[in-house]
């Protein structure tokens with residue numbers, strides 16, 4: 001199973017980090033062991049002192065494919081979840097400066113808390129909305145209409161470089177409002193207003 005992550009997929013978030021808005025998706029990966037499931041707590045690691053939350057819609061691939069035609073891309077995913085792409089911003093800044101890969105900042109153990117998946121077909125038609133609360137206060141809001149690259153475009157793009165396989169995941173990018181986490185914080189994520197994700201920082 002592969003976990004793809006997309007950077008800078010919301011204009012307002014790219015700007016808040018002072019990044020250019022790219023024409024093509026920014027892609028990186030996390031290993032399967034980065035997933036943190038069932039509402040288990042996240043233990044703040046000792047290698048960073050500036051870990052940020054980035055809440056994101058995550059889609060699950062349901063069919064193997066390469067060079068997927070845009071007309072058929074919507075058949076390649078069938079479920080959605082809410083995830084947090086935890087990012088060691090201090091390490092990422094250093095790595096970016098040196099032009100080095102981002103894995104240490106993005107792919108570490110339990111860097112991807114994630115909710116259960118629900119079938120896309122169970123959602124109302126129209127854009128998918130999500131928001132993240134930190135200690136009861138809303139810190140991020142997003143919806144699929146604000147994405148620069150749609151789910152389908154991401155599938156088409158990724159499948160030019162990788163074979164997409166059943167159960168692969170795509171973290172589809174975060175809207176504005178990212179910020180630091182601290183020991184004791186409690187995060188709750190909502191999809192179309194329904195509570196989905198629970199994560200305590202210890």
Ligand code: ZN
Pocket residue numbers: 005006007054056085173174
């Ligand atoms: Zn992200």
